Amino acid sequence: EPEVTQTPSHQVTQMGQEVILRCVPISNHLYFYWYRQILGQKVEFLVSFYNNEISEKSEIFDDQFSVERPDGSNFTLKIRSTKLEDSAMYFCASSRRDQPQHFGDGTRLSIL
Amino acid sequence: AQSVTQLDSQVPVFEEAPVELRCNYSSSVSVYLFWYVQYPNQGLQLLLKYLSGSTLVKGINGFEAEFNKSQTSFHLRKPSVHISDTAEYFCAVSESNSGYALNFGKGTSLLVTP
Numbered sequence: 626e627p628e629v630t631q632t633p634s635h636q637v638t639q640m641g642q643e644v645i646l647r648c649v650p651i652s653n654h655l656y657f658y659w660y661r662q663i664l665g666q667k668v669e670f671l672v673s674f675y676n677n678e679i680s681e682k683s684e685i686f687d688d689q690f691s692v693e694r695p696d697g698s699n700f701t702l703k704i705r706s707t708k709l710e711d712s713a714m715y716f717c718a719s720s721r722r723d724q725p726q727h728f729g730d731g732t733r734l735s736i737l
Numbered sequence: 738a739q740s741v742t743q744l745d746s747q748v749p750v751f752e753e754a755p756v757e758l759r760c761n762y763s764s765s766v767s768v769y770l771f772w773y774v775q776y777p778n779q780g781l782q783l784l785l786k787y788l789s790g791s792t793l794v795k796g797i798n799g800f801e802a803e804f805n806k807s808q809t810s811f812h813l814r815k816p817s818v819h820i821s822d823t824a825e826y827f828c829a830v831s832e833s834n835s836g837y838a839l840n841f842g843k844g845t846s847l848l849v850t851p
Contacts, residue, residue: 629780660839668781668827670838681838716780725771726839728781 627651629729648717658718743842758813760828770811775825
């Protein structure tokens with residue numbers, strides 16, 4: 626069964642540095658998402674992406690964050706000037722029209 | 738605005754016993770409802786979904802859930818649990834089945850012991 630794949634599985638970054646989290650959605654999916662889960666808290670929506678543009682974003686997704694689909698297969702989340710509170714598990718998801726979202730295994734981001 | 742409440746943060750249960758994980762939601766519009774499971778060090782896997790039609794929905798691994806509009810609930814049940822069902826379970830709602838944010842509850846940790 627096709628899967629959403631995320632790399633790396635664990636990313637350690639110094640505070641203030643930029644980080645790019647990568648995702649390969651399922652190939653025939655049209656909608657792409659990023660979520661995050663801070664340790665001990667619930668999964669929170671960050672952004673959804675469709676037809677090469679952001680379709681919805683949460684209050685968390687401020688100017689520090691950006692998303693991009695640089696080619697036909699990858700979907701990236703960039704975090705500029707990382708802060709300690711950006712430490713979390715970041716999940717990518719994708720879906721087809723009228724179908725539920727499929728999630729990757731996540732990238733654990735640790736900011737030092 | 739939507740909100741999702743999972744009333745139990747942890748549910749311990751013995752193997753082969755029945756279990757119910759509770760989920761209540763609030764929304765001013767019609768919603769779509771989902772249950773996801775997260776095994777240790779893995780992503781979120783869809784257990785089941787309610788989009789429309791029959792209020793009793795069946796999912797994978799023997800789980801089922803019932804949508805109760807008057808109670809605004811979507812409780813997850815399984816008649817007989819296995820050790821392998823030990824995981825974190827998340828209830829989620831969305832205003833649409835496509836391209837919209839999932840709003841998650843805080844999760845319920847199910848611990849099945851022999």
